[in-house]
Amino acid sequence: MAKQETNFFDPNLLVELANTKMPFGKYQGYLMVHLPEAYLAWFKQKGFPPGKMGVMLETLYEIKLNGLTYLLTPLIKK
Template identity: 45%
Template sequence: MYDPTFMLKLVQARMPFGRFKNRYITELPVSYLEWFARKGFPKGDLGQYLSTMYEIKINGLESILTPIIRSGRKNTE
């Protein structure tokens, strides 16, 4: 089922564990996302956010996130 707020939630999500704990998922290096792609993404929302960010980064589409980040992080920082 399509969630119209998915991209907003993605730009607000932070990595909950590991080397990049508390960093925005949109700021994770592609090498870290590639590691998850090889090993397997976690289940649930986190896995969806990471796999989506992986696809965005490997396809050079980060610019689509800029307006969402500008509007979506105003109230979270």
């Protein structure tokens, strides 16, 4: 019997990424989706913070690295 892989990805994370403001640091107050890729790369090198914020920043890094930011733009609430 083949082992079934479980997917724990929460699609609401993308909506949250598009609408959460950076709570600390140089870009405090910016929407996370607008953080520069270089800033996210710095976190990748130094280590993402623990917890949900780290997961969000790492996910955003992968999205930007792969040129997929356009997927988050329509999710920004006006």
